[in-house]
Amino acid sequence: MEVLRGSVRTYAWGSRTHLAELLGEEVPSPHPQAELWLGAHRDEPSRLNGTDAGDRTLADVLAADPTGSLGPARRQRWSDRLPYLLKVLAADEPLSLQAHPSAEQAAAGYAREEAAGVPRTAAERNYPDPLPKPELLCALTEFHALAGFRDAAQTVRLLRALDVRALDHHTELLAAQPDADGLRALFTTWITLPQRAVDELVPALLDGCVALVRAHGEFTTEARTLLDLGERYPGDAGVLAALLLNRVVLAPGQCLYQPAGSPHAYLAGAGVELMANSDNVLRCGLTPKHVDVPELLRVLDFAPGTPTLLPGEGHGPVRRYTPSEYFSLARAAFSGGGEGEAELGLEGPRIVVTVEGTVRLRSRRGQTHDVPRGSAAWLPACDGPVTVAPVDGPALAFAAADGL
Template identity: 60%
Template sequence: MERLHNSVRPYAWGSRTAIAELLGRPVPAPHPEAELWLGAHPGAPSRLVDEEGVHRSLLEVLGADPLGQLGADCTQRWGERLPFLLKVLAAEEPLSLQAHPSAEQAAEGYAREEAAGIPRDAKNRNYPDPTAKPELICALTEFHALAGFADPQRTVGLLRALDVEQLRAHTELLAGQPDSDGLRALFTTWITLPQAALDQLLPHVLDACVRQVKDRGEYDIECRTVLELGEAYPGDAGVLAALLLNRIVLRPGEAIFLPAGNPHAYLHGTGVEILANSDNVLRCGLTPKHVDVPELLRVLDFSYGRMPVQTGEPVADNLFVYRTPAPEFELSRLQWPEGGGSPVSLDHVGPQILICVEGSVLLRAEDGSELALAKGDSAWLAATETPVDVRPATPGGTLVFRATAGACTPAA
């Protein structure tokens, strides 16, 4: 067990309060703080801190002893690479609308761009690495997002309620084919509109959304979202695309899994995010960055319906697991009410990262060694360091998140 020191990413959409409060630093922070990264991503690896205060890069530690740190099953599948990245994400403003490729799409796209000689850090590079990027977001505060295509019948109802003359042909296109093919046709139409056409259409859509918000009708939250996005990203096709997506509000402890091809945008709130250790992003809009429309349409999944919301499956006293099909990661929640409760024994066979987000806990290994984690503290548990008991160290409510690899079954 070793304490972690982690990097904060200062993206413009971040919060000046959420991560600073978590880490016990002065509030407000001098600049927006968007993400706290816990893991071994080459761009910002965590550092292990020993009892003497000496720092070592987790990335270098894994390279020096992959078998001891990651375990036999994990190294057989993932090599020296930690397959997951854990984040605390704090969104004060909306992130870009985006989707991620499947493992097969990522491998093919990476090979194609390598063969074309596109530098991996080029702004028009879609695939800087050959791996998939599924992810799961679990809310720490009320968390707002767009994710997945909504049922086309509901979208037709929304578009008809807006009653925008310039949208009428688009509305009837989807009404005549209210399925995945209709969604693909309408999304493609909107995402490829010339800028002059967007500049003419969007003001009418925004005016209609204002009317809907004043009436507080069935589509109030969708229209409020479009207005917020229209103000933040004027003239952006992603504002129209938002009309096609599920508008989701997560309560603390609730989570959604975002598989390959799922269009999504985080809008506001603080959450714990776990994802495959990859940088592959295909942007759909709400961004000044590169949008490769043909590649995006190749990757997008136009299936539709409400996004399943998880609350965590109870697997032991005070331990809840968020199940997904992603082999790269699994997120667990360790939670004790006021007054404490029984300890949780962690006997996972692979690597683990823990972060305490409320209260404080004491970690005790089988050899008797201990490590205390207060709010904002985090720890690395190598594969050889289990079992470890985790128990609350304060009488108030306590909340810890644990990241592990998923089912580390060796690849065929």
């Protein structure tokens, strides 16, 4: 077990308070802090600061001892890579609307772009690596998001409640085919509209949202969200696309899973995010970045339904969430009521981060390591099974591993 030091990413949508408070830094921070990265991502691997080993990156450690770090079977399965990336995310403003490819789509897209000679750092590159990017978010605060296509019949009700004449034709098209095919047709129509048409339709939509909010009726939350997005992203067809998505509010502790093809946008809040270690993103809108519409339409899953909230497994203070072979998340929550040690229940290479109080990790070999708030630890596969316990009061920590 070793201390692991992550890196903070500063994006415009981040928070000036949440990560600064977590890390014990000055509040407010000089710049919006969006994500704390913990892992071996090629762009910014975390660093280890062992008492006798100096300052190394986690990527260096994996390269020097892949068998001890990952374990023999996992080394083979993951080709000497750490398959996940753990983040603490803090959003004060909405992120872009996006989706991620499946494993098959990612491999094919990467091979296609490599063959075409598209530079991996090019703005129009969709697949900088051949891996999928499913992701999970566990809320630390009340967390707001758009996730997956809403039931089409319910969207028809929303469109009719908005009562926007310019949308009448689109509303009736979806009403005539309230299923995945109807959603695909309407989404495609909106995302491919000429800019002049978008510039006319979005303001009309926002006028309808104002009227709906004033009426205090059903879909008020959705209307407020569209007003916010329309103000932040004027002239963006993603505002129209957001009309079709589920509006989600997570309570602290709830976990939202984003499988391949699911359109989503995080709107506001703080959470622990765990994802496959990939950079493959297909953007749908709410961004000035490249939107590849044909490729996006190949990747998106238009099947309507409710977002995937994971119930978790386990009993006692530790709950585990394993929706993908690429990652598993354990949430260890201690009330300070005298709980003892609990099995972490994760194997292989693990990363632990504490967001409240202090936890003590103990391996079966008797090694212990305390992880206070805002700190993280690296547990290689060779450490074997580990228990977790609170130190002097309530504590909340998260551990990441693969899902094998």
